[in-house]
Amino acid sequence: MFYREAGDFKTSYVEDGQTFPIRFDRYRYYFVLAVAFGIVPFFINDYWANAILLPFLIYAIAAIGLNILTGYCGQVSLGTGGFMAVGAYSCYKLMTAFPDVSMFIHVLLAGGITALVGVVFGLPSLRIKGFYLAVATLAAQFFLVWLFNRVAWFYNYSASGQINAPEREVFGIIITGPNATSTAAYLFCLIFLVASALVARNLTRGTIGRTWMAIRDMDIAAEIIGVNPLRAKLTAFAVSSFFVGISGALFFAVYLGAVEVGEAFGIQKSFLVLFMIIIGGLGSIFGSFAGAAFLVLLPVALKVFGVDIMGWPTDIVAHFQLVIVGGLIILFLILEPHGLAQLWRVAKEKLRLWPFPH
Amino acid sequence: MLDQTEGYITEDGRKIGGVVMEMKNITLRFGGVVAIKDISFDIREGEIRAIIGPNGAGKSSMLNVISGFYVPQEGEVWFRGAPRPQMKPYQVAQQGIARTFQNIALFEGMSVLDNVMTGRLTQMDASLWKQALWKWGGAEKEEVANREIAEKIIDFLEIQNIRKTPVARLPYGLKKRVELARALAAEPKLLLLDEPMAGMNVEEKEDMSRFILDVNDEFGTTIALIEHDMGVVMDLSDRVVVMDYGKKIGDGTPDEVRSNQDVIDAYLGVSHD
Numbered sequence: 001m002f003y004r005e006a007g008d009f010k011t012s013y014v015e016d017g018q019t020f021p022i023r024f025d026r027y028r029y030y031f032v033l034a035v036a037f038g039i040v041p042f043f044i045n046d047y048w049a050n051a052i053l054l055p056f057l058i059y060a061i062a063a064i065g066l067n068i069l070t071g072y073c074g075q076v077s078l079g080t081g082g083f084m085a086v087g088a089y090s091c092y093k094l095m096t097a098f099p100d101v102s103m104f105i106h107v108l109l110a111g112g113i114t115a116l117v118g119v120v121f122g123l124p125s126l127r128i129k130g131f132y133l134a135v136a137t138l139a140a141q142f143f144l145v146w147l148f149n150r151v152a153w154f155y156n157y158s159a160s161g162q163i164n165a166p167e168r169e170v171f172g173i174i175i176t177g178p179n180a181t182s183t184a185a186y187l188f189c190l191i192f193l194v195a196s197a198l199v200a201r202n203l204t205r206g207t208i209g210r211t212w213m214a215i216r217d218m219d220i221a222a223e224i225i226g227v228n229p230l231r232a233k234l235t236a237f238a239v240s241s242f243f244v245g246i247s248g249a250l251f252f253a254v255y256l257g258a259v260e261v262g263e264a265f266g267i268q269k270s271f272l273v274l275f276m277i278i279i280g281g282l283g284s285i286f287g288s289f290a291g292a293a294f295l296v297l298l299p300v301a302l303k304v305f306g307v308d309i310m311g312w313p314t315d316i317v318a319h320f321q322l323v324i325v326g327g328l329i330i331l332f333l334i335l336e337p338h339g340l341a342q343l344w345r346v347a348k349e350k351l352r353l354w355p356f357p358h
Numbered sequence: 359m360l361d362q363t364e365g366y367i368t369e370d371g372r373k374i375g376g377v378v379m380e381m382k383n384i385t386l387r388f389g390g391v392v393a394i395k396d397i398s399f400d401i402r403e404g405e406i407r408a409i410i411g412p413n414g415a416g417k418s419s420m421l422n423v424i425s426g427f428y429v430p431q432e433g434e435v436w437f438r439g440a441p442r443p444q445m446k447p448y449q450v451a452q453q454g455i456a457r458t459f460q461n462i463a464l465f466e467g468m469s470v471l472d473n474v475m476t477g478r479l480t481q482m483d484a485s486l487w488k489q490a491l492w493k494w495g496g497a498e499k500e501e502v503a504n505r506e507i508a509e510k511i512i513d514f515l516e517i518q519n520i521r522k523t524p525v526a527r528l529p530y531g532l533k534k535r536v537e538l539a540r541a542l543a544a545e546p547k548l549l550l551l552d553e554p555m556a557g558m559n560v561e562e563k564e565d566m567s568r569f570i571l572d573v574n575d576e577f578g579t580t581i582a583l584i585e586h587d588m589g590v591v592m593d594l595s596d597r598v599v600v601m602d603y604g605k606k607i608g609d610g611t612p613d614e615v616r617s618n619q620d621v622i623d624a625y626l627g628v629s630h631d
Contacts, residue, residue, distance in 0.1 A: 013502045013509075202492035206501055207484060210476045214465050221463035224425060225544065226451035226480040235486060283467070 003351045019201055022352075036190055041183045049182035054255045056296045057189040058247050063276040063288035064200045065243030070274070071282035072204055073236035074216030075125050079137035081269035082144035083241050085261050086114045087248025089154050092163045095176075095253065096156060103168045103175045107192065107249045114245020115238040117144075122237030126230055141270055148261040162260050165253045176253045185254045192250060196243050201285050203239060212236050213283070244273075275325065279332050281341025290340040298325065365402055368596055375403030377439075378580050379424070379548060384433035386419055393419040394430065395604040401548065406574055407582045408591045411601035412624060417584045418460065420601070421550050424582070425457050426450035438547075452480050456546035458537045460553045460584075466526040470536050473525055474512060477543030478504045508543055514576075515539045515569060531562040535569070542573060549573070551583035555590060563587065567594060588625075592616065600624070 003024045010016040020026040044053065062080060069075050091110035094101070121140040125133050148154050155163045167177030174180045175188050203209055211232045214222035223229055252259045259265075272295065280291020299321050306317035336342055350357070365374045379401040386394040394416045401407045409417045422428045424435065426447040435442045437453065445453075456477070465473050482504055488495035512521055515535050520528060525536060534554065541549055554570065555563045567590055573579050585591045591598065592612040600608035600615055602624040608615045615621055 013505045014498060017498075017501065017505070199490045202490055202497070203486070206489040206492070206497050207479060207482045208486060208489050210468070210472055211479065213468050213472070214476050217465035217467045218463050221459065221465065222476075223447045224427075224451060224457060224459075224463075225477055225540065226448050227476075228446075228448050239486075 003348075003354075005352070017205065019205075033194070036194075037187075041187055044182050044186055046182050049186050050255075051300055052296060053186055054182075054189055056293055057186070057193045058250045058255055059273065059276060059296060060289050060292040061189075061193055061196045061250070062244050062247035062273045063280060063292045064196055064285060065240045065245075065247065066273050067277045067280075067282065067284070067288045068200060068204070068212070068243070069236050069240035071277055071284065071287070072209060072216065073212040073233065073240075075122075075233060075236060076130065076134040077137040077240070078134050078267070078270045078274065079121060079140035079144070080244055080273045081265040081267060082141040083114050083118055083244040084248030084251060084269060085144050085148055085265035086117045086241075087111060087245030088252035088259055088265065089148050089163065089261070090114065090245070091249035091253050092165070093154070093156075095166055095168055099166070099168070103170045103188070103253070106168070107246055107253070110249035111242040111246040114248065115242040118237045118241025118244070119234050122234055122241075125233045125237065138267075138270075141267055145261050145265060148265075160260075162258055163252065164258045165256075168253070177257065180254070189250050189254060192246055196246065197285055197289075200239075200243070204285065208232075208235060216283075275329055277339075279328060279339055281339030281344075282337070284339070284341035286344065287339050287341030290344070294340065295325070365404075368405075372404065372575070374405045374596065377401070378403045378437070379582075380436040381420075381423075382434045382436060384420070384423060384430045384435070386416075386423060386428055386430045392604050394423070394601075396433070397601070397604075397606045398433075399599045399606065399609055401580060401582055402597075403580055404574070404578050405580060405596040406570070406594055407580075408595035408598045409582065409584050409601065410586075410588070410591055410598060414603075415601040416604040417601055418552060421457065421552050421582070421584060424450075424548075425455060425550060451544065454480075454544070454547035455550065456541035456544045456548075457550035458534075458541050458552060458554060460556060462530075462533045462537055464525045464533055464537055464540070467524070469522050469524055470517060470528070470539075471508065471512070471521045473536055474508045474521075474539045474543045475504065477540035478508055480544050481507075507545075511539050511542050514572070515542075531558055531565075534558070534562075534566065538566075538569065538573075542577070542579075545577075546579060549579050549581045551581060551585075553584055553586065555585060555587055563590060570594060 003022065005022055008023050020029055062084060066077060066080050069077050087110045090113040091106050094106045094109055121137065124136040128136060149161065155161055165176040167174055167179060169175060170188065173184050175184055211222065211227045214227050215229060215232045219229060222232070248265065251264070256264060276291035276295050277288060279294055280289070281287025302317055302321050302324070306312045306320065307314055332339060365376055367373055377400045382398050384394050384397050385392070397420070409420060411417050419428060423430050426445050426449070429444055465476065468476070482500055484495070484497040484500045489497040492498050512518055515538060517532065517535055517539060520532065525533065528536065538554065551570070555566050558566065570581060570583070571594065574581055595612060597610060598608070598612055598615045599606060600618070600621045607620040607624055608618040
């Protein structure tokens with residue numbers, strides 16, 4: 001009833017191009033931001049932060065990154081885990097080499113380094129497409145994990161081969177290490193997520209986003225109207241890897257604290273993020289959030305339902321989770337290839353007409 | 359009537375300028391097949407130039423040579439008084455040559471407005487950083503300025519009511535019009551139309567003809583088009599090139615071409631003894 005464009009007249013192109021054209025959506029967005037920044041930090045505890053909020057925030061950044069590459073530019077990538085590892089290890093090297101520099105800068109630099117690595121591994125995309133490109137990025141995944149396992153310089157020659165996040169701070173607040181509070185960690189990741197989403201939205205609605213989508217939809221026509229395919233694909237790889245690198249750095253430094261590369265950034269991670277954007281919705285920023293939330297919440301919900309309420313053994317519930325995720329992927333690919341984001345759009349279309357659909 | 363440098367005035371009073379594009383002895387081969395054999399012709403500023411010929415005559419190949427998809431084995435393409443070095447299609451687009459395709463090549467996943475805005479690409483140059491910051495980087499200002507031009511073209515082609523519709527949902531005739539809009543959005547110096555009226559009914563053809571004439575008249579855009587409908591070609595174009603089996607068999611005003619014996623033979627068929 002109140003979810004309408006009617007009476008909300010757009011008188012400039014700026015207003016017409018805004019992210020939430022319907023007033024109600026806009027208020028909802030401000031409301032969510034206010035709750036996330038103003039209310040959640042006061043009620044957060046370690047369980048909520050570690051089981052749900054931190055993984056959601058961090059995976060959402062990774063999903064935004066992969067969505068830019070796969071959803072917007074149409075280049076399938078299975079190297080997300082490897083690029084997250086680049087972010088994590090470059091963050092680790094920066095943290096240990098420059099202990100006095102703010103974590104903000106470390107994480108951003110880690111993203112920048114990952115962007116460069118992403119561009120290098122994006123070069124084959126100029127020649128190969130589709131499945132073959134997926135296999136090429138798979139090679140990046142295995143190569144990067146192998147590299148971080150084998151070259152001791154990356155983990156500072158530690159005996160275990162792991163990397164451990166030392167205690168680092170931002171403006172005097174401890175963000176990483178065992179003494180960091182969950183509130184600080186949550187807010188730190190939240191700031192990165194909000195900034196990433198804003199930047200991703202800005203890029204995808206402007207010229208560069210249109211060149212990516214043009215390459216995705218029809219590369220020959222894109223070239224004929226002046227899109228340089230080399231530039232378009234490599235910027236997509238760079239921007240995508242930048243976000244993935246940031247998420248990798250946060251995943252290691254803020255969330256896990258200690259990382260063994262094969263375990264934390266293996267091929268399963270690549271698939272997990274890919275599933276997030278497939279279930280959430282390809283080519284949609286909101287879809288990245290929805291997919292990340294869904295796949296982070298699903299195991300938790302299943303555990304609460306299966307173990308705590310029904311009293312089933314833990315291992316059965318864990319296996320159930322694999323079955324359900326697999327089934328959902330197939331269902332989404334068949335029934336709704338545009339994912340949760342499309343369901344959301346359809347729901348909004350309906351809501352706009354409700355309660356008089358004719 | 360034809361002055362080499364000065365151009366001429368058409369019967370309906372439009373002024374045609376000097377030569378914009380000149381094809382000099384173009385030969386294009388695919389392996390053993392000769393698609394274009396030693397063809398030369400010019401396109402003058404402000405005129406509507408048609409390339410006609412039976413199926414397989416090499417018309418589309420010619421257009422692909424102009425837009426940079428094919429590189430001819432022999433011959434030169436002169437654009438605005440200078441020979442054009444070998445270029446990628448996107449560089450040709452940046453020089454101010456836009457085109458449409460015989461089989462529509464729109465971006466199906468994007469809205470009509472986004473498709474037209476993509477056509478503005480060669481005119482927009484906000485860097486990645488500026489775009490990431492949007493309002494604070496100045497990208498929004500550029501977007502709005504270009505949106506205004508895109509909207510003018512949308513108005514001009516009378517597709518306002520579908521501007522936010524995804525292209526995949528549109529019928530064929532409208533898709534053709536959106537494709538023309540996208541090409542026009544680049545404000546091209548030379549517009550190439552590959553069978554703009556293929557598969558249309560009479561009414562849609564009339565609409566499209568009117569748009570082509572209006573574009574030429576109002577924006578002064580030079581147009582080169584390929585078309586099969588002889589009536590349309592003879593009515594629209596100022597000069598016509600006729601191709602057959604990769605060779606040029608006629609070149610001149612519609613009336614000259616119509617009375618050319620080779621052209622009549624090619625179209626009506628003649629026994630090759």
